Amino acid sequence: MGGQFRQAPARVLILAQLKLLQRLGYMPPVSDVPPAIIDHVCAALGARPVPRTTLARYDRSGSKSRHQKILREYARIRPLDASTHEWLATLAAGAARTKAELPDIINVLLEELVRHSYELPPLATLSRTASHARSQLNEAIYQAFTESLDEPLRTRLDDLFKARTGRTPWDELKREPKRPGPREVASFLKHIQTMTAQADGLPPAPDMLSVPEDTKVRSSKYLNNVIEQDHRHIKSRTNVMPGFKRFGSAVTTISGIGLTHRIRTGQFDLAKLGFKEAAAPAVWNAVLFDR
Numbered sequence: 001m002g003g004q005f006r007q008a009p010a011r012v013l014i015l016a017q018l019k020l021l022q023r024l025g026y027m028p029p030v031s032d033v034p035p036a037i038i039d040h041v042c043a044a045l046g047a048r049p050v051p052r053t054t055l056a057r058y059d060r061s062g063s064k065s066r067h068q069k070i071l072r073e074y075a076r077i078r079p080l081d082a083s084t085h086e087w088l089a090t091l092a093a094g095a096a097r098t099k100a101e102l103p104d105i106i107n108v109l110l111e112e113l114v115r116h117s118y119e120l121p122p123l124a125t126l127s128r129t130a131s132h133a134r135s136q137l138n139e140a141i142y143q144a145f146t147e148s149l150d151e152p153l154r155t156r157l158d159d160l161f162k163a164r165t166g167r168t169p170w171d172e173l174k175r176e177p178k179r180p181g182p183r184e185v186a187s188f189l190k191h192i193q194t195m196t197a198q199a200d201g202l203p204p205a206p207d208m209l210s211v212p213e214d215t216k217v218r219s220s221k222y223l224n225n226v227i228e229q230d231h232r233h234i235k236s237r238t239n240v241m242p243g244f245k246r247f248g249s250a251v252t253t254i255s256g257i258g259l260t261h262r263i264r265t266g267q268f269d270l271a272k273l274g275f276k277e278a279a280a281p282a283v284w285n286a287v288l289f290d291r
Contacts, residue, residue, distance in 0.1 A: 008047035010067075013058055016041045018071050025077075025113075025120035027068055031055040078118045085129070088113075092133035097208065105130035137208070144206035153201065160198075173198070 016038055017027045030038070031052065042049050058064055072079055088109055095108040106126045113120055149157070160170040173195060177188045 008045065009050050009054060010063075011045055012038065012041050012047050012050055013055075014067055014071070015045065017068065018075065021071055021075055021077060021119070026122075027071070027119075029059045030064075031059050072119065076117060078116070080119060080121055084118060088126075088129050089133065092129050093136065096130070096133045096137045100134075102127065102130050102134065105133065140208060141206060144208065145203070148203035148206075153203075156198075 013030055016030060016033060019037075019041070020033065021027050033055075035052075038050055038055070071077075078084075091109055091112055092105055095105045099105050099108070106123075109126050109129065110120065160173070161168050172191075175191060178184050
């Protein structure tokens, strides 16, 4: 691909955007890219450093859109269009039925975008799509409940919010159990009976609240997040540190911690060393050259 562009700055910008697209899934403005990345690409190509003014001018030029089109075709990344946004809205509506938190709905959208080789949109776009889907579902649930209530039920629900001696019956319904004891257990059992009596005569839940039979309920938030699980050993060490002052120091330290963990978990074959007690340099060399 580099042979299509003669000027060195163009080759630098093309290669930088290609690596960003491959690593991040989208191409941010090159003027927002850390200078260290641009300098590294320049060094790899043997080109002179690209001034920051050139990066800002490139972001406003028409060449950028033409280059990005070529990069998407090369990386086989599909661009977003109107049909894609409609598809994302449908996915978000389905995810909102089983997920109450916006990050969970956004994760579903991200997984599907990656699976179908789409360029990732801005996070604000995904957040608006997920928020709109959740709001629509909540509004539909509210409408379904209110339309199924008759007048006596409406009156009974309205009475829950009428204050009596500074508190409403709704406040009593929301009470949490206190420290267990004979009186508290008896009081909370009576509270449960009151809640059960309030539920008598209420219409059934709307169909939109039902979930497929094959839906799996997980008690662990990150049980299906393999990356998050594998990063626990790094976080347990870096969280107690005062912080890194340089990017290079952070990369070296975190890479070393991660590599040590991979050695300990047997992700590398150290049988080639031929002895049980090996010096640290020998172990590191065996690991580094056995990737």
